[in-house]
Structure formats: structure tokens, C-alpha cells
Amino acid sequence: MFYHNKKLQYFTPPEKPDPVYAKKMQELIGGTFGEMTVMMQYLFQGWNCRGPAKYRDMLLDIGTEEIGHVEMLATMIAHLLDKAPIKYQEDGAKDPVVGAVMGGSNPRDVITAAMNPQHAIVSGGGAMPADSVGFPWNGRFIVASGNLLADFRSNLHAESQGLMQAVRLYEMTDDPGVKDHLSFMIARDTMHQNQWLAAIEDLKSEGFEETVVPRVAYEYGKNEFAYQFWNHSEGEESAQGRWAKGPSMDGKGEFQYVANPQPLGPEPQPPQPDPKLHATPQTPQQQDNGADAPPAVRVERIG
Amino acid sequence: MFYHNKKLQYFTPPEKPDPVYAKKMQELIGGTFGEMTVMMQYLFQGWNCRGPAKYRDMLLDIGTEEIGHVEMLATMIAHLLDKAPIKYQEDGAKDPVVGAVMGGSNPRDVITAAMNPQHAIVSGGGAMPADSVGFPWNGRFIVASGNLLADFRSNLHAESQGLMQAVRLYEMTDDPGVKDHLSFMIARDTMHQNQWLAAIEDLKSEGFEETVVPRVAYEYGKNEFAYQFWNHSEGEESAQGRWAKGPSMDGKGEFQYVANPQPLGPEPQPPQPDPKLHATPQTPQQQDNGADAPPAVRVERIG
Amino acid sequence: MFYHNKKLQYFTPPEKPDPVYAKKMQELIGGTFGEMTVMMQYLFQGWNCRGPAKYRDMLLDIGTEEIGHVEMLATMIAHLLDKAPIKYQEDGAKDPVVGAVMGGSNPRDVITAAMNPQHAIVSGGGAMPADSVGFPWNGRFIVASGNLLADFRSNLHAESQGLMQAVRLYEMTDDPGVKDHLSFMIARDTMHQNQWLAAIEDLKSEGFEETVVPRVAYEYGKNEFAYQFWNHSEGEESAQGRWAKGPSMDGKGEFQYVANPQPLGPEPQPPQPDPKLHATPQTPQQQDNGADAPPAVRVERIG
Amino acid sequence: MFYHNKKLQYFTPPEKPDPVYAKKMQELIGGTFGEMTVMMQYLFQGWNCRGPAKYRDMLLDIGTEEIGHVEMLATMIAHLLDKAPIKYQEDGAKDPVVGAVMGGSNPRDVITAAMNPQHAIVSGGGAMPADSVGFPWNGRFIVASGNLLADFRSNLHAESQGLMQAVRLYEMTDDPGVKDHLSFMIARDTMHQNQWLAAIEDLKSEGFEETVVPRVAYEYGKNEFAYQFWNHSEGEESAQGRWAKGPSMDGKGEFQYVANPQPLGPEPQPPQPDPKLHATPQTPQQQDNGADAPPAVRVERIG
């Protein structure tokens, strides 16, 4: 069960509105690696967690923090959209196609043309659960597999991409308010990268996981192929990396470089199609005799 | 530019068809962490790579290998769908709602009811670029950010989730052919987890990256918040983890546990709405006087 | 900013697992009218709210409550998925296509075939942000327009559809735990329908809105068409409804029934295509002379 | 079965083209609350309607009218896209990145940069079934539940959001043709809001429904929670609304304000994971002993 405090975790208003930047900042709310993703990913991982209490509690701590990050960004976007110019200027509007050919265009009209139209038409000046091109956030953006090592690696990856994007957006503005606001979020994401690296170490030190997840892979896999790098691309620059030689990262093998990988399987021989499906068979004679044959015959062919 | 060899990288046909398992196995082709994801993710990362040749070459090696993994699985699914029972048995079909109330249902009819209907209606017995519930693979499943550390972490996460799913599917069948086939793929994914861990080490040893990505985060962030764990959830079990105390993973700070986190920001004061947007304002008097006001006035209010 | 309490708002565990029902219950989490929708809809409406404090506060109250409803349902689904049969029984599995033709199918195998495969392969026995056919929740499911009357009507509609679905799911099980759990949620949704009706009344009593939203519609619209019902479908049964006669609901007009509606506009004459676009024009002579004409000419044609 | 009349229900051509406005106007065709939504929603509600003939007839009347509204808007968009500037001007195009640094940009080039590129590349100057950011209309935008009260509330909500958006677009242009055209549509939407309010009254007067839908909710729900407002958010401004005190809207209870809501449920105890799923359990010892255990054992554990 959840509670809300009216104050924001952190906030600095922008010095002035910037509707085009508001469009771009939506990436941090509803993009693949936006705050809705980490919020939902951590909450679902917490709710689905069967492991020790410290992991579940930690996941719900950070998931709950992230709800507040969506809130902070939604507030920022409302400020950036303030007084967005939703209509061409009087004079410019007279001829939007050719405009005043002898003069330049009005910068205000550039914004009218380039802002996310849904920020005016749909949300009335508010944030939306969508990314910087208006594509909606969706549930396939998150993962909660039940296995904490796999999931903490997902979390580390999400925080790495997310911090990268926050930094890029930081570079894309000169507004001191926006920059101050983002610098708080950048610090929290710095913590979160540290946090997931620590959590991965914690899992291992508690004896839950080793390098490769899940551990049972060694039992099921053909281990003779588990340390080979296959060179599918012309040229052998890839032989120079750590992945091509030396002990494997799990300490259980030695990396090998396979310079000329060869197929180990046969040419595919997919079975001939059921006549009822009218797919093209080997020969025309096999085709379109699909009018209801007695199913007994077909069952016989299976055995 | 690419070339194709008709033989498969590896293949063992199933001992017998199993259309319901074919539905489930689609997860490994078109699911969030299926082979289409890693294939496209590595190819786009390779094509977008501006770093040293060994990374670009390696990305295109593994991306090209993964095209062949989609091929292997597509072939397997064609075999599993062989002779799929697309229609109820003669007798059972007489009354599909109540069936033979005194007897049990026909197992063949269970398959008819539960298989992915598109495997018959749409693909005519072939694999599809979709997951185990028929949701199509899409481009938001991949990431290629240009930053190799962020991307290699994404790759490690994708291979971790993907291997987990392959292992789960391995457990969900007794067919020796399918199990043999999957055991090859499990070994390759074991390699790939090792590979991305090695690649991360390689990047660092070459001087490209440190622990937190991107490095400039320290320059932009409010570092006083970069090592605090905020306890947003009742209870302090989360204080027991590695993330709550001791030196931070990047070696630049000390983890702190904030047991009672307090908001640092104010209550939000989003600006009053533009009358033209007909959003609800503070008081009724502000509303619906939106009939075209001269834009000059509005510009004045901005300055 | 948000806080989490470890206890659930309400909970009764199911008497026994039921993985197929778990698949169906996902509709209440991630369906169009599931709890993720109302949670996100109310939170975004609250964050975007510029109206009096009581509305903003109320929206954030209920939005925060709904986060806990997702939590309750996620917990329920984890219980329903307990010991889900992810593999055919030993004997049944021997021949999944034809099975034991002389005997019936194993009910456990029906579940293996019909449950949502991602509940095993992807989430490892946990809830997912998706609906009952596995389609992911997405941001286009919610609306936050800034206008509170329009939005409260959206909320009333969402709670009406949502309560209908909860009631249908209540009817679809005999498990006393699930029924008890749902009966709490049914009561809360009963409140929420009452709440939005009350909020609509409140808005009007405060002077914010009238019947038709936004009020300015009367100023902009051709009001001669604002009270006519057009009978586009053969037969005049539709003349018998309240919408076809009597004073209009906004008290500003009288409903009229137009039995034989006629077009008021001309036949469309869309302009001839730009030759550069190679769309088919009126005559073949106009076609494919699109090789780069001087743009000056085109501009001239615009003026 | 349907018939088409070549004339449009209403139409006024734009005074001049405006490709950026064409992009924005797509919201009214293919947006969440565009004409495709109401067209499909009313048609499906009509086709699925089992209630009295007057409702079915009325739904098909309005659904059929709405097909013509899509037609009107598609025609308008074709006019707005006439002579869209698909290429930078000769001089401006010489250096699209820096342009003439000493001069301003060409307004025509702003349009070239900001219009929906698919209006040129994909549709050749025609309307598309997508919204103002190019996101395609989809079937999850509509609802047809079979229950007419729930559905008429959905219709009222769709017409409220839709009219709001039409009014916003009306404000976003000065073109007299577009304004005249929209003013017809605004009048029809005014009718449609009235119509659904009337239809709701009609349903109740015929004895089909009461305030809360479905009526059986009272029978199934824990009614002691059916009139409580829970204050999940700090501060009690929400106590001042109609929803917090006085008789409930359904006349069956009294609103109560719960200022400090407390959880009624326990801490979640989701069951330990199946070892075959390799989710993280309570202790490391429980992990990865998942190699095929005899299913009989697992069945025993279920009983």
C-alpha cells in the first residue's frame, strides 16, 4: 500500500518555457529507459520477489522512489509547456506555405510547427506517458523474471542507458533550472548504477548466483561450444579482444577463437505441408487435394 | 554485405511434433529476449559503432551468428507444427461446447484449441516473428546507444534473460531432439554471457570507460546524492545489503542509508493553463474566455 | 514523493492455484481498464491539474490507492500461478499430438496447454504488465486532458468498464479466496463510480463547467446542427429514444429527428497530386514528368 | 449492409494549404478520440447490441454518420497538403545544417522540416489512419462491452475528449475554411454529448440500469467499503469535495472520509518458486536443483 507526500523529491523550475525541449524530455518519462520503465520494473520485481526480505524491501524502496521521479519530470514538463505558441503568429499565419519569402521565419512559428502537437491537443499542456517521438510507454519495456541476478543485470543496463540519456539531455539545454533539476537526477542514477553493481555482488556473496545465470546452464548445455568465439564476419580484428583468448570469465573454461566457423547441422528439410493449409509443396501434384480427407488417415501418418 | 550457407549452424529434429510447444518456443524467436532481438541489437550496434575495429568486427561476428539462430529455431518450429491438428476430430466436433459429457475430451482436441491459431491460419505451419502469445517483435526491443559500455551491459542483460528462458523451455519438454537442439543454444548463450563480461573488462582495460557510464556524470551530477540509498518503503531490511554501506562500487564514495527520506523540493505549482486549451484553471472566472485574444498580449505575458 | 507500506490494502489468498484463471485475471492489471490504467490516469491527471487544490489532492489520493491495487492483484496472481504445470505429464507427454486415443486427456495437460506461456517462460511465476491475452499495457490507454469535466467523465467510464470486468471475473471462479478478494475490489469500484459522479456534480456546483464540455463549443459551433439526430440507418426505431425528441440535456435546444439526412457538402475534389509524388492524376499526360522542375515554378503555382 | 453517397455531409475547403496543420489535424482522424474511434466504437456496439431495437438502431445511425466524418476530414487533409514543400528551397538546401548564418531561415523550409514526413513518402499527399504524431489508430482505442450503460458512459467520455480536441484545433488556425468546417463538427459533437446523456437517461427510465453498473455489484461487493474515500495523499484538501461527505450518488449510502487509511491485509507471502523456473528462492540451498524431478512428487506437493 502506498502514500503520497505533496512535496517533490527535488525540483528547480526552468528559467523559461521551451516546448520543443519539453517534447524531447518526454524520453525521460515514457521512453524505453524512462522513469516509468524503472518505476514499473522495480515494483513488479519487488512484488514478484520470493528471495530474502532485504532484496524485496530494496526493490520496493527504489521502485517507490521512481514514482516520484515521474512526478518531478511531469511537473518540469508542465512548466516547459507554459504559454506554448499553439498558433502561427498573425502575420506569419497569413500564408503558412510560402510565408514572407523576402523575410525569415518567425522563431515562434518554428516552435509552433515542431513541438509535439499532442502536448496542446491531447494533454492541454501536461506531460504524457510517451517518449520523445510520442510513442506510448508499454509493458514490454520492463522485465521481472523472478531470477534476481538476471534482473539486477537488467536494472544495471536500464540505469546505464537512462543516465546516458539524462546526460545527453543535460547537454541539449542552457536553461539553468533544467540543468539543476537534471543534475539531481544524474546523481540519483549514479547511485543506482552503483546500487545494482553492489546488489549483484551481494547476491553472489550470499551464495545465490555465480557468473552465468542460471547456474543449471552448465548441466544442460553442450559445454564444448560454451567458450568458442565464432568469426562470422570477414577479417579477424575480433581476435584481439579479451573474449577471444585467456580464461573465460566464469573461470570454467578457456576462450577459443574459431576463425572459420563451419555449420554443424544439415540443410533444413521442413516437413511437407498439410494439404489443408494450401502451402506450396514439392510438386504440383501434392497440391490442393485438400478437400476434407478422413482424419483417421492423417493420424495414421503421424504414428 | 552478407552471404548465406544452406546448412544450419546446428540442428536436431524433434522426435515428434508438438504444436503447443511450438507456440511456446516462439518466445525464443520473437520475444523481448528472443534471437531476433540479439540479432538486430548486435547488427545495429555494429553498424553504428565508431570505436576501435575489434569491437565493430566482434559485434558483426555475433550479430551474423544470431541470424543463423533465428534460422535454426524457425526450422525447429516448422517440424514441431508438422501435422498440427487444425480441426476437431469428427466425433468431438459434433458438439464442441458440451462434448461427450460422459467421456473425457480428446487430447488432440486440446491441441486444436490451445495452439497458436495463426500458426495454421496465417503462416501455414511456419514460424512467425512474434512471441509466445503472438505479440509481434518490434524495434523498441533493441538498443544501440553508441556508447559501448552501456550497450555491452544491455547485451549481458539480454543474454542473461535469454538463457534463462531457453533453460525454462528446456525443462518444459521431454522430447530428446528438442532438448539436444536447445542444449547447443544454451552453450552458445553461456559463451555470450562470458563474452559480454569479457568485453566490458576489455573496454575498461583499453581506457574507454570506468564504473559509471558516462564518466561525465560526476561532472554534471550533484554528487552529494550519488551514494545515498533512500528507504521509501516501511521497514529497514534493505539496510542489510551491500548497497547500503561500505565503499561505493566506483570507489569514489561511501554508501549511506537514508532511513527517513524527506522531500527536498516544494509542492508543485504548475502554471495556469492557456485559456485556449480549456483546461480547468484555479477559479471558474479564468475559464472559457478563450475566444481569440490578440497574440501580442500573450507574447507580452511571456517576457 | 511516495512511500510504501509493506502490508496490502486487502488480501485473501486463493484456496488453490489456478494458472488459467491467472491468465484471465491479468485483464484487471494490464487491460485497457485494468488497475494500471486507473493508477496512471489519476496520477497524470493529478500531476497535470491546475484547478483548485481539492481536485488535485483527490486525484493523487485515488491514484496512490490504485498503485496498491496493482500490488494486490500481482500478489494474487503469484499465488494462482503456484505450481503451475509447465510440462506435460510423463505419460501424456509421450505423444502430445495424438495422445492416448482411447483415453481422455489429462486435465493438468489442458492447463499446461492453455495457460499464458509467458507466466512460466518470461516472468517465472509472477504477474506481468499485460492483459488477459498477453498484450502489454500502454500509455495510450489513459487520458489526462487538463479539463476536469472531460477527465472525470473518462474516469467514470473507466470505473464502469472496470467494475463490469471485475464482476465478470467474480462469476468466472468458485474459489472462495479469489471471490473474497474481488469483493473488496468491487466495493472500491462501487465507491469510485459514486466518486466520479460526485466530482462531476462538484465541478458544476463550483461554477467550472456546464453540460457540454468545453463551454466555448456553443460559441464556435454551427448551433443549428447541435440538436439534430440524423437517421443514417434504414428504419426509424431510433426515433423512439430520449435523444430524438424533447428538450436537449443542456437545456439550450430541442432534439430534432432528421429521418432522411441529406449531404450538405459537395463531391470531394482533392487537388491534383504533386508530380514529384507519382500519385495517379486525372490523365496519364500529367504523370511522371516529375524530374526536378525548378522550385520557383512551384512556388508561383501556390500564390 | 452499407451504401455510399458521393457528396460529403458538410465541407468547406481551406483558404490555403497548411501541411503542418494537416499533421496536427490527423489527431481528429486517427487519435485516441478521433473519428475512427467513435465510428468503430458505435458500429461494434451496434453489431454486438442485444438490447431493444431502438438502441441498436441508434448506435448504427451514429456509427454510420461517423464514417462520413472520417471522409470529411480525409478530404480536408488532402487539401491542406496541397503543394506541400517536400524539398528544401534551392538556396537553403545548399547547406541544411548551418544555412545562411547571417540570414533567417526560409519559412517554407520550416514546413519541409516539420511536416509529417509520411504525408509525402507514404501517402502521397493523403490522410492516414494515424494520429498527430503518426502513431497508428488501433483496436484497443474502442470499447463495446455489451452493457449499454457502461458503453454510453464510454461514448460520453469519447465525445467530451473529442469535442475538446476539435475546439483546441479550432483555436490553432486562422483559416476561415478550416474554421467553418470545424464549426460543423463542433455542433455535431455538441449533439453527441447531449445524445449520450439522453441515452443514459433513457436506459434508466426503461428500467435497465441504475447508478452503479452493473447492478449486481452490491450483491457481490463488501459494501462497508463502498462509500469510503481513502486519503492516501498528505493533506486533507480532498475532504472538501462532494465525494467526501453527504449521501452517495446512488442513494444507497453516505460518503465517509477516511483520513488515515490503514492496510487491511497482511504482508505478501508469495509462494516459493518452482525450481524448474530458476527464480531466486528464500535461501541458496533451494536453488538450481531443478534437474528433472519426477512429476509425481510435484503433484503430491500440490494436494
Next chain:
Amino acid sequence: MFYHNKKLQYFTPPEKPDPVYAKKMQELIGGTFGEMTVMMQYLFQGWNCRGPAKYRDMLLDIGTEEIGHVEMLATMIAHLLDKAPIKYQEDGAKDPVVGAVMGGSNPRDVITAAMNPQHAIVSGGGAMPADSVGFPWNGRFIVASGNLLADFRSNLHAESQGLMQAVRLYEMTDDPGVKDHLSFMIARDTMHQNQWLAAIEDLKSEGFEETVVPRVAYEYGKNEFAYQFWNHSEGEESAQGRWAKGPSMDGKGEFQYVANPQPLGPEPQPPQPDPKLHATPQTPQQQDNGADAPPAVRVERIG
């Protein structure tokens, strides 16, 4: 503008309900090649048509016919869903996981488990705008490019895939009502394949188009590569087809078989990344000096 006639174009009710078949039949309503696709595709092509009146009229004729096809199928699905068993039988329901181990499963319960749950929970026994796995129809399924030859080829393809799917569904049932109903639709699709072939001939005979569309391709393309088949796959079976030798289909060239295709381009040299984007560069020294450099410098580097 459109009108509706209450009678159906054609209809035969099913002999008995079949909820699982209803799920499958949804493919014909909302699948990629379902009736919603052809309806919307023809209507948008008609609305966007600038060519001679006979084409526009014909497109709107068939588009209007297809609205009625959606109506016919929606009615059929309502019948097939009649009395769908939405709950396990009393006895079977007692233990849905293991069931009566000694007996077989109830066929009615198979249907309860395998039907589309949204047919009960969401639509209340009615059709939905979705396909056979519940994925919603969307606007990217259609094409209306403005060029009639390109579009008539799209129409031929859609009718070919659609008729194939109707025939497959015809084979998947024994219900005489459904078969009779489908046999009408199969005949109409037979007409429609003929119709688009005729329309393609008509376009050419009127002088609008030739073999390759758009005609201007010859003017813009490097014609030396316009008749070569490149053998990218090991083995030369592909040399045996009509596409590998003889005059080209457009009569303007001779097919050539390139047995060992070689790259004509260089190795890619994508430009080094902007430091502000923090992508990985050639050498570590280039990295993370991204703190705001004066833009003048960057502009200089462009020139």
C-alpha cells in the same frame, strides 16, 4: 456520406456455438488481412484518389461493401460465442490444477481454458477489432499511396492472403452454417482477386502505368544493376528460375545471373561521434571532453 441497411449482405447462422472457433475467426475481422484491413484500405484509397472518376467510384464501392463484411463476421462471432462456458464445471473446478487424475478432463473445461478470455471479460460475448491472438487491428495494416498501380498490387496481395485464410478457416470447421457463410465470402474474395487483376490491366490500357512503378525509376536508377539476380546464398538452384535468364518482365532488359556477387562499396567509415553524445570513439582520449565547447568551433568543423 454513408447509409446503413439493417439486413446483412449474406448470413447463415452456425449450427451450434463454438467459442474456440470464434477466437480463430477473429483473424478474418481484425487480422493483418482481415475485413477491417480491406475496408479501411479501400476507403482511404478512395478518399485519397485523384485519378479518373471510375477508379475512385470503384474503390468506394468495394470499400463500402467491406464494411458490411465486418458486420457479417461480427454477427457470426456473436452466435459462435453464445453460451460460452466462462467457468469450469462444478466438479472439475474443485481442483483445476490436478483435476480428477484418474479421469479425463471435461471438454467443456477445455473451451473455458482455451477461448479468448476477452470475449467474456471485455466484449461480453461480442466480436472485437482484433485478430485470432487478440492483437488489435492497427492503421499500419493498410496502405494508400496515391499511386493506383502500387495500390492495386497491394489490394491483390491483401485479397490473396485473405482468401487463403478464409479457405483455411473453412477447412477448420465442420459446422454447415459456418461453411455456408464462408463460402459466400470465398466467392466474393474470388471476385476481388479478379477485380484487382482487371483494374491493373485497366490502368495500363488507359496509359497510366507500365510494368515497373513508378515509371520514373528508369530515369533515376543505375540501370546496369536493374536486371541482375545476385546469388547471395550458397548453391545455384536459384539460377533455374525465370528471374535468372531471358528477357525481363518489363521488356527493357535481359535477366543476368550473378553467381558470385561482390561488394561494390567500401568498408563503412561512420564519422566520429559528437563528444556531447558520449558514444565510444576511436580512442579513449577523444572521450568525455564533452563539457560545453563553444558552438562556433563546431560550426567551423562543419564547413
Next chain:
Amino acid sequence: MFYHNKKLQYFTPPEKPDPVYAKKMQELIGGTFGEMTVMMQYLFQGWNCRGPAKYRDMLLDIGTEEIGHVEMLATMIAHLLDKAPIKYQEDGAKDPVVGAVMGGSNPRDVITAAMNPQHAIVSGGGAMPADSVGFPWNGRFIVASGNLLADFRSNLHAESQGLMQAVRLYEMTDDPGVKDHLSFMIARDTMHQNQWLAAIEDLKSEGFEETVVPRVAYEYGKNEFAYQFWNHSEGEESAQGRWAKGPSMDGKGEFQYVANPQPLGPEPQPPQPDPKLHATPQTPQQQDNGADAPPAVRVERIG
């Protein structure tokens, strides 16, 4: 199994960067008819092919070629995005809303506002698997039905739309590098249209298919309706086309023009709803007596 050659099939770098054109060119990578579509469509058709070896080999040849086309375009987009202006110019940035009212806007700022923001924020200057409005490529864009005639028609349609789009983009730029690059792709698409026409002829000459696909349609369809054109739209211009008179294209019938088509079916009578679904019935008395009735009764009503 696949191999990669580092060189590109063809490539000419652009004369200068153009980030807005890069946004538009994404249509050729990830749009409905982009190279990802043909690549995946041909590969899946090849993998699913059960027909003679020459077809399978040919499909894999061209599918493999198309992977290289995605590669070429990804490289082009990286060049076009070089030095993309991700931030407003120093001075312009001072007041992004009103700008220098007396002067024109900076062309560089137009690009900053109008480019795809994800090209900076998400991909760091690289191509993405998405179209020109940022919508992701998805698996529903392709078709592989198993029937080669149906699929070759799909391929012809995809190449026709794709070539049209490439030609439109060719017209939308003056950059000689981009034009040269596209002219190679235009030639390959010219080949591919020829190729699929040849493949269709080849299939027929081998005896696999005739005009209408699948052939069995004549056996199942009501052939009396298989050659009629129904005039659903007012006016009879559509009588003037080849589709309205003369022998049908399959040589098996004579086209007929039905000027006044009449319904052949009855008014729909969808069955009354199950009370458990709470859909609105014919009369209020039938409603909401849905509390658990014994299922035996319902089963009886089915028989």
C-alpha cells in the same frame, strides 16, 4: 548460417550532413515497406518454404541481399547525422519561445527543433529500427503464408510501395551523394519488381498455381457471386472499368455489374446474452439475475 563481408554492397557518402533528411530516410529502414520488411519477409518465406529448391534458394538469396541494404542505409544515416545540432545556438537559446522577434530564426535551430530527438538521445547519432515518425518496425509488417503465389504477390506489392518511397525520397534531396546512393537502390528495386513478376510466371509454368489463389476456392465458394461487381456507392462510373464487364481474369466467368445490390441476408438476431456477462438484454426483467445459476441448466439450453 550466415557470413558477413565488411564491404558494403554499394555506397556513396552524402556531400554534407542533413539530420532532418536522416529522420525521413528512416522510412526506408524501418517503415512498413522499408528494407527490414523485405529482409525479414524473404528470410521467413525462405525458412518456411517447402516447395522446390529453386524457390527456397532464391528467397534466401534476396533475403540475404536485403540484410546488406539495411546496412547501407544505416551507414548513410550515420553520415547524415554527423554534427547534428542538438542544442539551440547560444543567442537563439536565450529565449526559445519568442526568439528575436525582430529577426528571423536560425536555420540551425530549425533543425534542432525538427530532427528526430531519438537520433540524439537514444541512438547517439546512429540509425534505428523505426520509420520516419519514430514508430518501431514490427513483425506484423511481414507475411510468409507458405503459399508461394500469395507470397510472391505480397513481395511484388512490397517492392512497388518501397520503390515508390525510394523515388519520393530521391526527389526530396539535392545532395549528389544521397542521390547516387539511392539510384543504386532504385535499380535493385526495379530488378525486384521484375523478379517477382517472373517468379509468379515461373510458379504458373511449373503447374503450381493458376490465377486465383488458392485454387480450391472454386470448390468451396458460391461461384454465382464470384464474378459480380456490386455498386455500393451512388453513381455508376465504376461500370466503365475492365472489372465490370468482359471475361473474368481467371477465364472462368464473365464480369457482371450489379447496379443496385440488395442484401441477401436477414436482419441480425444475435443471441441473448449470458446473464453472467451483465450485457444489456431485450428487457430489463432478463437482467442481473446472474447470481450463480446451476450450470446444468445452461448446458441443457445448449442441446
